[in-house]
Amino acid sequence: MIDVKTLCLGVLSRGDASGYEIRKEFEEGPLSHFSDAGFGSIYPALKRLLDDGQIVMLPHNGDGRPDKKLYRITPSGRHALYQSLIKTPSADKLRSDLMFILSFGHLLPPRHLDRIIGDRISDYRQMIATLEVEGSTAHRTPGERFVEGMGLAIYRAVAGYLEEHRHELVAAALMESQVA
Amino acid sequence: MIDVKTLCLGVLSRGDASGYEIRKEFEEGPLSHFSDAGFGSIYPALKRLLDDGQIVMLPHNGDGRPDKKLYRITPSGRHALYQSLIKTPSADKLRSDLMFILSFGHLLPPRHLDRIIGDRISDYRQMIATLEVEGSTAHRTPGERFVEGMGLAIYRAVAGYLEEHRHELVAAALMESQVA
DNA sequence: CAAGTGATGCATCGATACGATATATAACAA
DNA sequence: TTGTTATATATCGTATCGATGCATCACTTG
Numbered sequence: 001m002i003d004v005k006t007l008c009l010g011v012l013s014r015g016d017a018s019g020y021e022i023r024k025e026f027e028e029g030p031l032s033h034f035s036d037a038g039f040g041s042i043y044p045a046l047k048r049l050l051d052d053g054q055i056v057m058l059p060h061n062g063d064g065r066p067d068k069k070l071y072r073i074t075p076s077g078r079h080a081l082y083q084s085l086i087k088t089p090s091a092d093k094l095r096s097d098l099m100f101i102l103s104f105g106h107l108l109p110p111r112h113l114d115r116i117i118g119d120r121i122s123d124y125r126q127m128i129a130t131l132e133v134e135g136s137t138a139h140r141t142p143g144e145r146f147v148e149g150m151g152l153a154i155y156r157a158v159a160g161y162l163e164e165h166r167h168e169l170v171a172a173a174l175m176e177s178q179v180a
Numbered sequence: 181m182i183d184v185k186t187l188c189l190g191v192l193s194r195g196d197a198s199g200y201e202i203r204k205e206f207e208e209g210p211l212s213h214f215s216d217a218g219f220g221s222i223y224p225a226l227k228r229l230l231d232d233g234q235i236v237m238l239p240h241n242g243d244g245r246p247d248k249k250l251y252r253i254t255p256s257g258r259h260a261l262y263q264s265l266i267k268t269p270s271a272d273k274l275r276s277d278l279m280f281i282l283s284f285g286h287l288l289p290p291r292h293l294d295r296i297i298g299d300r301i302s303d304y305r306q307m308i309a310t311l312e313v314e315g316s317t318a319h320r321t322p323g324e325r326f327v328e329g330m331g332l333a334i335y336r337a338v339a340g341y342l343e344e345h346r347h348e349l350v351a352a353a354l355m356e357s358q359v360a
Numbered sequence: 361c362a363a364g365t366g367a368t369g370c371a372t373c374g375a376t377a378c379g380a381t382a383t384a385t386a387a388c389a390a
Numbered sequence: 391t392t393g394t395t396a397t398a399t400a401t402c403g404t405a406t407c408g409a410t411g412c413a414t415c416a417c418t419t420g
Contacts, residue, residue: 219398
């Protein structure tokens with residue numbers, strides 16, 4: 001998997017940013033769907049990138065706000081980013097607590113099962129609605145549009161599957177609970 | 181996210197297993213699609229589960245093979261598993277190096293783009309074919325069938341999206357490379 | 361106008377997890 | 391007999407995660 005240093009270089013390749021702003025990219029932006037990094041990884045990564053000369057810190061114009069360290073990618077940093085981008089990408093990873101839980105569906109109360117599935121459907125429907133609005137308003141590069149489209153496609157597939165098969169699983173759990 | 185201790189308890193709730201066999205479950209079984217754990221996490225987890233009395237080690241019948249430590253879940257372990265299963269599951273996570281790379285598609289050679297997308301489509305088509313065979317042969321609980329079905333639905337959505345939008349992205353990269 | 365809430369912003373720390381590596385045996389093919 | 395693959399345990403350094411702490415500023419709400 002791509003490391004946090006490279007993720008930061010990727011964000012900075014689009015423009016100067018602070019650690020906090022980089023974090024936001026992984027929480028909201030087009031990169032948020034398939035990448036992630038928290039403060040605990042970003043700040044150490046920025047430190048190492050500084051040491052390696054792949055980014056520089058901009059002198060904050062002594063105006064109002066004191067802190068907010070802005071970082072800018074260097075040519076060396078762009079080169080390192082490019083080298084990472086042309087490496088063969090590792091396999092995609094899906095992690096889902098819900099799916100782990102549902103694979104033990106027969107051990108759980110049917111009502112509880114039905115609730116957590118319903119909640120998750122709502123979550124996905126909400127995300128889909130948000131994406132559909134953003135997709136038509138926000139300005140995006142072709143790559144970003146492609147990635148957001150993939151996010152949308154996956155979210156729809158997940159929400160659709162949950163809706164279509166929810167009853168089967170709950171019904172099976174009901175049978176199980178009547179036996180026990 | 182659910183920790184490796186709980187993942188191990190989940191596997192052991194289906195039957196006794198060694199560390200190696202637990203690993204295999206995350207590489208092949210129905211749990212492999214949405215969960216993962218390597219040796220470096222499993223062995224320490226088993227050690228802690230032993231300390232906590234949530235699993236026990238079975239005395240290996242002094243037959244042929246020497247090593248192979250078999251573990252069995254205890255009632256205390258089943259209780260701990262249940263407690264984890266009824267917690268509100270955290271949000272699903274998708275990680276994809278490929279999507280990160282493609283979001284910078286305009287920086288990359290169009291031919292390279294086309295190749296890595298094509299390779300990934302093949303990977304997914306292969307996984308889908310494997311799953312379709314297994315789904316009709318292997319014996320599964322309702323929960324496992326549900327989870328495998330979700331895996332299949334997502335893989336199909338991803339492969340389909342890649343196939344349908346591949347050209348758009350490559351075309352955009354071509355335009356970009358002619359400008360530069 | 362005070363007081364609370366939430367967003368902005370930096371940073372650290374411990375627990376956990378990851379990935380590579382080492383070691384050894386058994387089975388099976390070349 | 392040599393090599394390869396599968397079985398099997400285990401460790402170690404590094405990277406990452408998640409929670410927490412601490413400010414400041416803006417906004418709203420009684």
